[in-house]
Amino acid sequence: MHEILKREVLVPNTVYLKVEAPEIARKAKPGQFVILRVDEVGERFPLSLSGWDKNEGTLEVLFLIMGRSTMKLSSLKEGDCIMDVVGPLGRPTEVESYGNAMCVCSTFGVGPTITLAKALKGRGNRVISVMEAKDATYLFWEDKLKRVSDETHVVLGDGSRGKHRQASQFVKEYLESGNKLDRVFVFGRVFTMMECSQATKPFEVKTIVGLTPIMVDGTGMCGCCRVSVGGETKFTCVDGPEFDGHLVDWELLIKRKRAYLKEEAQAFDLWQLDNLRRIAELSELPGRVSVV
Amino acid sequence: MAEKSKLNLNRVPIPKQAPDERKRNFDEVALGYADEQALEEVSRCIMCKKPGCKDGCPVNVDIPEFIKAIGAGDMPEAVRILKNRNSLPGICGRVCPQETQCEMTCNLAKKGGPIAIGRLERYVADWERVHPEVRERQKERISLSGRKVAVVGSGPAALTSAADLAKLGYSVVIFEALHVAGGVLMYGIPEFRLPKVIVQGEVGYVKSLGVEIKLNHVIGKIATVDELLESGFDAIFLAPGAGAPMFLDIPGENLSGIYSANEFLTRTNLMKAYRFPEYDTPIQVGRRVAVFGAGNVAMDASRCALRFGAEEVYIIYRRSKAEMPARLEERENAEEEGVIFKLLTNPSKFLGDERGRVRAVELYEMALGEPDASGRPRPVRKPGSEFIMEVDTAIPALGTRPNPIIPSTTKGLELTKWGTVLTDEVTGRTSKDRVWCGGDMATGAATVISAMGAGRRAATDIDALLKK
Ligand SMILES: Cc1cc2nc3c(=O)[nH]c(=O)nc-3n(C[C@H](O)[C@H](O)[C@H](O)COP(=O)(O)OP(=O)(O)OC[C@H]3O[C@@H](n4cnc5c(N)ncnc54)[C@H](O)[C@@H]3O)c2cc1C
Ligand SMILES: Cc1cc2nc3c(=O)[nH]c(=O)nc-3n(C[C@H](O)[C@H](O)[C@H](O)COP(=O)(O)OP(=O)(O)OC[C@H]3O[C@@H](n4cnc5c(N)ncnc54)[C@H](O)[C@@H]3O)c2cc1C
Ligand code: SF4
Ligand code: SF4
Ligand code: FES
Numbered sequence: 079m080h081e082i083l084k085r086e087v088l089v090p091n092t093v094y095l096k097v098e099a100p101e102i103a104r105k106a107k108p109g110q111f112v113i114l115r116v117d118e119v120g121e122r123f124p125l126s127l128s129g130w131d132k133n134e135g136t137l138e139v140l141f142l143i144m145g146r147s148t149m150k151l152s153s154l155k156e157g158d159c160i161m162d163v164v165g166p167l168g169r170p171t172e173v174e175s176y177g178n179a180m181c182v183c184s185t186f187g188v189g190p191t192i193t194l195a196k197a198l199k200g201r202g203n204r205v206i207s208v209m210e211a212k213d214a215t216y217l218f219w220e221d222k223l224k225r226v227s228d229e230t231h232v233v234l235g236d237g238s239r240g241k242h243r244q245a246s247q248f249v250k251e252y253l254e255s256g257n258k259l260d261r262v263f264v265f266g267r268v269f270t271m272m273e274c275s276q277a278t279k280p281f282e283v284k285t286i287v288g289l290t291p292i293m294v295d296g297t298g299m300c301g302c303c304r305v306s307v308g309g310e311t312k313f314t315c316v317d318g319p320e321f322d323g324h325l326v327d328w329e330l331l332i333k334r335k336r337a338y339l340k341e342e343a344q345a346f347d348l349w350q351l352d353n354l355r356r357i358a359e360l361s362e363l364p365g366r367v368s369v370v
Numbered sequence: 371m372a373e374k375s376k377l378n379l380n381r382v383p384i385p386k387q388a389p390d391e392r393k394r395n396f397d398e399v400a401l402g403y404a405d406e407q408a409l410e411e412v413s414r415c416i417m418c419k420k421p422g423c424k425d426g427c428p429v430n431v432d433i434p435e436f437i438k439a440i441g442a443g444d445m446p447e448a449v450r451i452l453k454n455r456n457s458l459p460g461i462c463g464r465v466c467p468q469e470t471q472c473e474m475t476c477n478l479a480k481k482g483g484p485i486a487i488g489r490l491e492r493y494v495a496d497w498e499r500v501h502p503e504v505r506e507r508q509k510e511r512i513s514l515s516g517r518k519v520a521v522v523g524s525g526p527a528a529l530t531s532a533a534d535l536a537k538l539g540y541s542v543v544i545f546e547a548l549h550v551a552g553g554v555l556m557y558g559i560p561e562f563r564l565p566k567v568i569v570q571g572e573v574g575y576v577k578s579l580g581v582e583i584k585l586n587h588v589i590g591k592i593a594t595v596d597e598l599l600e601s602g603f604d605a606i607f608l609a610p611g612a613g614a615p616m617f618l619d620i621p622g623e624n625l626s627g628i629y630s631a632n633e634f635l636t637r638t639n640l641m642k643a644y645r646f647p648e649y650d651t652p653i654q655v656g657r658r659v660a661v662f663g664a665g666n667v668a669m670d671a672s673r674c675a676l677r678f679g680a681e682e683v684y685i686i687y688r689r690s691k692a693e694m695p696a697r698l699e700e701r702e703n704a705e706e707e708g709v710i711f712k713l714l715t716n717p718s719k720f721l722g723d724e725r726g727r728v729r730a731v732e733l734y735e736m737a738l739g740e741p742d743a744s745g746r747p748r749p750v751r752k753p754g755s756e757f758i759m760e761v762d763t764a765i766p767a768l769g770t771r772p773n774p775i776i777p778s779t780t781k782g783l784e785l786t787k788w789g790t791v792l793t794d795e796v797t798g799r800t801s802k803d804r805v806w807c808g809g810d811m812a813t814g815a816a817t818v819i820s821a822m823g824a825g826r827r828a829a830t831d832i833d834a835l836l837k838k
Contacts (some may be wrong), residue, residue: 101592115549121641121650122549146650162549164586294641294651297547297588298773299613300633304624311617311624316775333726334626 079159083136088218089211091143092185093152094128100135102165108194109171109288109320112137113296115162116150123147124293124315126134126265127166128189137163140189167296168319171197171286177260179203180252181227182245182274184210187266188219190288194263195226205329206252206259210245210270214238253281261286262322268332275323285323289314291334306330379483382411386703393676393707396561396644400464400489408493411796412441415485418477423487426475429823431455432470433487440490441581441641446504448494456491457530458822460499460568461555463492466819469698483707499571515539517836521604522589522776525553526818527609527809529576531832535607536579538833543603544576545587550640553611555818557640558632560670562677563700566639590779595805605804605832608791609825610776612810616768618662622720623766627654627728631661631671638674656762659683660731662717664694669701672709675763684759688716688736714738714749718756720764730760730795767817780805790814798828806832 084096102112111126115243129138143152154160171194179198183191195205207227211217213236224230233242242248245264253259262278262285264271271287278285291303291314298316305314306327312318385401386392392399403411415437423433432451439448466472468488476484490521498504519535521528524546532542548555552569577583589595589610598606617623629637634653637643641651655678661671664687674685685704687694690713694701705711714736714753721730735755738747772789783794784801793800793812800807808824810816 101587105592119642119649150650162586164547164549164588166591167588248637294633294636295548297613298775300631301613301615301617301630302637306624330624330726334624336626336725 079161080163081159082154082156085154085156087141087166089216092140092218093143093148094138094140095151095154095330097137097139097160097163098135099137099163099165102163103130103132103137105136106130106166107170108197109190110166110168110174111296111319112165113162113167113293114151114160114164115140115148116147116154117161120150120161121147121163122162122294122296124167124290124296124343126190126288126319127185127193128186129193138189140186142186164296167315169317171263171320173197173201175201176203176215178206178258180206180208180249180259181264182210182224182249182262182264182266182270184245184266184270185216187264187270187288188223190265191263192219192226194223194265195223199226199228205285207231208233208245210266211235217316234291244273245270246277249274250277253278253283259283262323264288264367272321272326272328275326275328279324286320287323287326288319289321289326289331290319291331305334377416377478377481377483379478379481380412381414381483381486382407382489384486384489384712389703389706389708392562393673394679396677398565399562399703402496403489403493408440408490411486411490412437414478414483415441416478420477422475422477422479423472423485425689427472428817429455429826431472433485433536436494437485437487437490440494445497445501446492449498449504452491452494452607456819456822457533457826458526458572458818459491459573459635460495461526461564462819462822463488463490463495463565464568465697465817467697467817471819484533495568499568505575513539515836517541517604518543518602519832519836520545520598520606520608522595522606523553523609523611523809523811524551524573524583525546525555525609525611525809527821527825527828528553528607530822531573531607531808531829532581532825533579533607534558534826534829535647535762535832536581540833540836542581544581544583545589545593545598546583546585547588547610548640549585550577551583551585554613557636558667558670560674563670564674585822588775590775595776595780595783595802599804604836605806607798607825607828607832608776608800608805608807608811609637609809609821610773610811611821612770612772612790612815614771614773616771618766618768620717620719622722622728625720625722625728626726627656627762628720628764628766631663631667631765632770634671634688634765635667639676644674644677653678654763655680657681658759658761659761659763659765660686660717660761661765661767662686663767663769664689664696664711665767665769666696666700667702667769668765669696669709671765671767673700673704673707674802675765676707676709680763682828684743684761685711686715686717686733687711687713689746690714690738693746716749716751718737728761730758731764732756732758733771770810773813776811780831788814796827797831798824799831 081098086094125139206229264274265288293303296315303314308325436451473484555569617631637653642649643653659675659680735752736749739750742748793806796804806828809821
């Protein structure tokens with residue numbers, strides 16, 4: 079059982095939790111994730127680590143409410159417990175001295191990006207962060223990201239900050255205007271990862287993406303999370319979750335992620351019926367936004 | 371004892387749910403002997419002076435002795451004899467491949483009517499389960515030695531070694547990656563073949579001996595083997611199984627609707643997708659399902675698919691019936707339930723629709739050729755025999771190999787070329803000081819009883835070494 083010590087709704091549909099998990103906190107590294115199961119009938123689902131504190135024995139996650147499992151998780155209050163938290167899973171990000179490192183993030187990707195940017199700076203990199211959000215309502219932790227970056231750029235989908243509407247357009251122009259990048263990292267929406275990888279490819283800047291296929295066990299035992307990278311099948315939970323974005327078969331990833339749409343909708347509705355009242359009490363939950 | 375002419379070769383059949391009924395539910399298929407049936411089967415045993423049965427059992431259960439105790443009406447004694455060698459009889463009685471083990475070497479097998487040892491074993495274990503006071507009485511008094519042993523995994527190898535070590539006075543901690551203890555017994559073998567209350571009963575027994583079970587602990591991630599040693603464990607027994615699924619390695623295998631048998635069974639058994647949406651985890655089973663392979667795993671997957679309501683379920687196997695590795699009883703059960711066997715057939719590629727879902731598989735026929743290294747006739751491709759079969763769910767059930775998480779995080783742990791941990795067969799010792807290994811991780815995918823045997827041998831050796 080893992081107690082929720084802090085809960086905050088950051089922007090519509092996006093929830094932040096600080097959770098007690100001392101053993102995992104001791105070993106956590108940037109790029110890793112945990113698998114959670116909220117209750118006895120719950121699904122196992124992955125969330126990236128958005129922070130940890132070894133001394134306090136806590137982990138931080140932030141997530142979008144997408145369906146039944148994340149909805150359930152979002153309805154827990156401070157003091158409630160999550161039944162199972164497993165981790166830290168996946169390989170940590172390779173953090174080295176690259177030179178100019180760009181970190182692009184959208185939605186929940188902001189969390190893991192902050193932990194990575196901190197580590198990159200620790201290794202003497204110059205960190206250029208690019209944050210993408212739908213509009214100003216969905217923007218969060220800009221100051222937190224600024225604190226760990228040398229340069230921070232914000233791209234809003236309604237064009238209200240600067241001329242770009244997508245992070246990938248920014249990345250493309252950044253490189254086209256002669257700026258040199260030695261490594262790019264992208265976390266968040268699949269489309270952000272895919273489009274940024276396409277943007278950096280002509281410039282041959284190695285681009286690392288954190289893939290988010292559907293998982294079950296998260297320990298290499300089921301093969302549900304398989305993706306195709308450079309023509310080879312890889313298990314995201316043990317071989318990843320980070321891969322070279324130039325080698326990922328994006329179409330396959332997107333199709334596999336959509337495999338359960340029908341069942342997910344069914345599970346979501348049923349759960350809502352049972353718990354509508356409780357969710358209503360927690361009030362801060364506006365409509366779903368689609369991420370994929 | 372009995373005269374030849376009096377030999378009774380008619381095995382008492384085990385009552386089962388009718389095929390038409392059971393293929394649509396997840397309740398146990400075999401219902402177990404009633405008392406009279408067990409006694410009748412017992413009466414067939416001729417109490418051989420040289421009982422062949424014992425030699426066929428990998429842990430040498432004292433078979434005639436426990437059978438005799440049933441006959442004498444002394445069930446507590448039958449339990450004691452059985453558990454003296456086999457700590458999980460309720461499980462082994464149900465899942466051991468008896469026809470290649472104890473029942474193959476039973477002296478009556480040659481005559482065509484071996485004693486149904488597995489069914490009797492299950493009968494005794496099920497009796498014990500409803501008479502817990504017997505188990506309590508048999509629990510030995512434990513005096514703690516002050517030494518600590520870590521056991522990695524909670525499958526049959528782990529549970530056996532943990533129970534043995536606890537009884538010898540060690541403080542034992544089990545580290546299990548999943549949220550439930552039991553290994554394949556929980557996530558792989560379906561409820562209708564091995565009810566989960568039985569497995570959890572055994573896990574509860576191990577706990578009652580004082581063993582601590584830490585779930586959700588992936589060793590290699592939350593702590594490495596070396597960190598466990600540094601943190602004060604005197605010895606480590608590695609029993610993480612061989613859980614990484616193998617795929618066919620043919621085009622189209624990553625289409626949606628294609629599950630490894632492990633994923634299919636994990637969703638079904640561990641996550642209880644058969645009770646979706648009461649349970650949150652979904653599964654998709656189409657109208658026509660193809661399962662590739664013919665081992666226990668393939669039988670389990672195909673029978674689960676039927677229970678999810680599939681109309682046609684095929685087992686596709688490149689060899690012939692004689693080479694199918696699954697337990698005989700489960701092959702028969704699958705056939706009775708309507709699983710269709712397409713033998714001497716192999717897939718070459720999967721075809722998908724525009725949404726990336728599997729819609730068909732291309733198959734070709736095989737012929738049997740010269741024997742290969744395993745002594746079985748080698749299947750060879752028949753040229754020009756390709757054909758397309760429409761399917762909406764495909765399940766490769768080709769076996770599993772060791773998970774790399776522990777080997778890749780443990781210094782000085784030598785592996786074989788198959789990726790299993792190099793282990794002394796008798797003692798379970800590895801190349802690394804104070805680290806033992808057993809079960810599927812040491813042998814590659816094998817059986818419950820062989821994993822238990824390995825757990826027991828390692829516990830004995832750990833004790834011998836730590837006592838010094
Ligand atoms: C390594 C990894 C790290 C992740 N980190 C985060 C994170 O930090 N924050 C966050 O909000 N989300 C993260 N995700 C995605 C998160 O796991 C899913 O959003 C979640 O499982 C959805 O579950 P649900 O039951 O609420 O929704 P569902 O009803 O199951 O799904 C709703 C939608 O989400 C998609 N989906 C379902 N399961 C997954 C999945 N495992 N991954 C991605 N999409 C899925 C479906 O295609 C569907 O469109 C991560 C995924 C992975 C693999
Ligand atoms: C579907 C199926 C059907 C089968 N049917 C039969 C049958 O009818 N009869 C028979 O005799 N045999 C059968 N078998 C084979 C038998 O189940 C196995 O040989 C046996 O379970 C192996 O036992 P084990 O103790 O080595 O490991 P497992 O039972 O595999 O258990 C290993 C445990 O270790 C855990 N683990 C793995 N890595 C780590 C880690 N890094 N840290 C912590 N924990 C970890 C796993 O989660 C798992 O719970 C079947 C197997 C399958 C898959
Ligand atoms: S443990 Fe298995 S092989 Fe041994 S007697 Fe029992 S059923 Fe037979
Ligand atoms: S070999 Fe068969 S008949 Fe003989 S004692 Fe064993 S079980 Fe009985
Ligand atoms: S989630 Fe099962 S293998 Fe990765």
